[in-house]
Amino acid sequence: MSTRTDKEDNLELFGYGEVNLDEVAKIVDDEESRWPEAMRQLYSMFRDELEKAGADQRLSISLLNRICREFGGVQLYLPRGRQLESEIQNLLIWHEFTGNNVEQLSRKYDKSMQHIYRVIAKMRHREVKKRQPDLF
Incomplete structure (x- = not known):
């Protein structure tokens, strides 16, 4: 060595x-x-x-x-990262979701229950797409 x-x-x-x-x-x-x-x-x-x-x-x-x-030499715009923060929060919500804790997640993340349902639906769609390829 x-x-x-x-x-x-x-x-x-x-x-x-x-x-x-x-x-x-x-x-x-x-x-x-x-x-x-x-x-x-x-x-x-x-x-x-x-x-x-x-x-x-x-x-x-x-x-x-x-x-x-x-x-180097390239003019570059860097966004503030709000989209990244949002995606990370969505992942946290998804990992903490147990099926019956939408109200608790809503309070914890200071989001409406409707927002939590949208996040869960979006993340569920991603999971399905990742595991099941499109047929057409």
């Missing part, structure tokens, strides 16, 4: 054997560097989330590098 060094990991991430990710992180944090504010914010968010997950925070540089390569 071979052990990998940080230098080998750095080589894979950036293609340069002498790059030290800790030094790159210091450059990002340096107020005098000319990094765009959006890049600083993304780097900071990645670093914070990786720390929360107990992962190596140096991966934030790799993630930032990937986003820059994929989307």
Whole structure:
């Protein structure tokens, strides 16, 4: 079993054997560097989330590098994520639904009972579609 060094990991991430990710992180944090504010914010968010997950925070540089390569130079609109939040809430409702707890779900999620019924119908339709292909 071979052990990998940080230098080998750095080589894979950036293609340069002498790059030290800790030094790159210091450059990002340096107020005098000319990094765009959006890049600083993304780097900071990645670093914070990786720390929360107990992962190596140096991966934030790799993630930032990937986003820059994929989307660099492109004007990009990111929605606020309300649709994602709604879909996650729908999944929670679906997983908590027992068949006779619509009123409790309505109170818990501060939604009307009609809304809960619509969510259940939508999620049931997805489940059926996932398990049973269309005939035509």
